[in-house]
Amino acid sequence: MKIRCWMAACCLSLTGYGAIAQTYLQGATIIDGTGGPAIEDGAIIVANGQLACVGSRQQCRPLADSVIVDIEGRFITPGLVDAHVHFGQTGWLDGRPDGISAPDVYPYQKTANDAKANPGRWQQSYLCSGITAVFDVGGPFWTTQLRAAADNNPKAAHVKAAGPLISWAGREQMQLNDEIYSFLPMGSVEESLASVSKLKAMGAQAVKVWFLAPPADQRDGMDQRMLAIGAAAQQAGLPLLVHATSLREAKVALRAGAHMLVHSVSDLPVDQEFLDLLIENNTVYAPTLVVGSGWTRALTSIVFNTPAPIDDPNGCVDQQTIDNINQPNLLREYLPDRLDNQWAYRRLEGVGHELALLEENLMAVHAAGATIVTATDAGNPMTLHGPSIYAEMEAMQSAGLTPEQIIVMATKNGAKAMQDQNRFGTLEAGKAADLLVLRQDPREDVAAFRTLSHVMRAGVLRKQSELAYRAVNN
Ligand SMILES: [Zn+2]
Structure with a gap:
């Protein structure tokens, strides 16, 4: 019947x-x-x-x-596939004490424990928003354990996770004096190789390097470590993901065999050498167009003591996150002095200029024929797990991509970034x-x-x- x-x-x-x-x-x-x-x-x-x-x-x-x-x-x-998320972050500043540290209001240890205890909170937001697979490109060790349970679970998006990220910028810069979220060091070639081994041993599904542009006198040494990490990741059978938003460091990442650049190049227009390396390597490019404006909205909402509007058309953001966003007053007294009204207006004025360069680079990468994915950087302040994917896709469309191209980027290409194209996408x-x-x-x-x-x-x-x-x- x-x-x-x-x-x-x-x-x-x-x-x-x-x-x-x-x-x-x-x-x-x-x-x-x-x-x-x-x-x-x-x-x-x-x-x-x-x-x-x-x-x-x-x-x-x-x-x-x-x-x-x-x-x-x-x-x-x-x-949809969101190729850049962080289960360890909340969508508000409580998850990024390096932005504003307010230990009396949001003890980071508690935020971190809550995130670990309840990854289902974001999983529901993802499905609710139409996202059925996510790539966590950096976070606490426990994120590497999400994959197996999520795979055939109709209540969870597929997950792949890189786990702790390797960086020369350490705890001091991030103010993460906790035991849950630790960076892995790249203080020397040997230390870099040990970090890759550690990731392999803990079951990480990728190697992620947070490759900030180092001071000029440290560049050569840092480049060598990046290349060594790339070779070690390949040997370990793990894809290399690199945060490299400066053109120079992005090229080093491509030479190191990066499988995915997890952000746009944002300091300069990309050049032919970059595009050639990107195509030669078959590297995936994740533009993350909206995360910067999310930070801007979060910080200016505190400066002006006015909650930022929440773009959540389908009711997918959990109440705790909404409550936090709606109480910028709680963070006012922790604002660093430099974040004053002047700063806020300048930052708001700068959003369009920053986005224009990201758009220009996205279209150059597209014209060169590279694989592009839809990626939000969800978990960052005001880049909310789930619905932020709508704004990201719309920003890609505003940059000049067609809806049909973006649909492929947000589905098939995302699965390719996760190396799961034979299973979904x-x-x-x-x-x-x-x-x-x-x-x-x-x-x-x-x-x-x-x-x-x-x-x-x-x-x-x-x-x-x-x-x-x-x-x-x-
Ligand atoms: Zn990120």
Whole structure:
């Protein structure tokens, strides 16, 4: 017997059916994430958490006992991949005491313990926002343990995590005098190699280097260590991820074999040498366009003692985070003196200029043919786990990329960055049944991802509102 559902009715609680042989989604326009043409009036067969067939209704036919879900007039895409997040950070300054340290208001040890105790808080935000896979590119050791439990869990996004990051800038600069979040050192070539070995031993799924531009007299030594780390990561079978926002250091990272640059180059326009290295290495470029303005909004909200607006169209941000953002007054007395009104206005004025360079570099990288991903840096102040992906995709669109290009970057390319392209990222038979149902056409405007009506993860279809922390009017 077929159980027939419509989007507003019984299909919303498919989970209640227990062991369903097959779910058959019919009638939507399917955008499969490969960049190929969309399938109008398409059909998708889901069985055992996987996609069994994706195509036309003629190509994919239901079995006698399939649960049939009618979704005419809607749009199906793969689940989104956020290629740069931090489970160890909260979306507010309590998770970044190097920004403003306020131990009496937000004891960092407590913030760190809370993050460790409840990664499900962000997992819910991700699914609620349509994100079904995330790459944690730096954080406490425990983040490296999230992957196994998340993989086939319909209540969690897939995770890959780099764990503690290697940096020449240590605890003093970060003011992280706690035992949970520790940097690994790169004080010499030997120390750098030991740091890679340590990551391998703890089960990290990548090696991340926080490669800040060093003082000029230390450059040569630092370059050598970067190259040594690259060789060691390759030997360990771990992808090398590098934070290198200066053009010079980004080139060193590419020479070291970086699998992904986790941010834009932001100090200078990229040049041909950089683009050649990027293409030669097949390195993934993660622009993270909006995280800088998130910091600006967070800090200026404290200077002006006015909460920053929260961009959360689907109710996906947890109440604790919202409460923190809405109380900038708690941090006012901890503001460093230099962060005064003058500073705030200058910083607000500078946001557009900074973004213009990031956009220019993004389009140059795109024109060169490099692999680009959608990546938010979620967990940083005002770059919220989950919904920040909408603003990031819209910023990519404003930079000049087309919605169809961005959809591929936010799905297939994200899976490639995670080296999981054989398991998810596109809607193809044999891959994980991770998909989104949208009310509006994302090929017209990526803002359509805000009109998410349903999320399927590992074959379990849920109404978006079931994943939300609060009801919203839309
Ligand atoms: Zn980051």
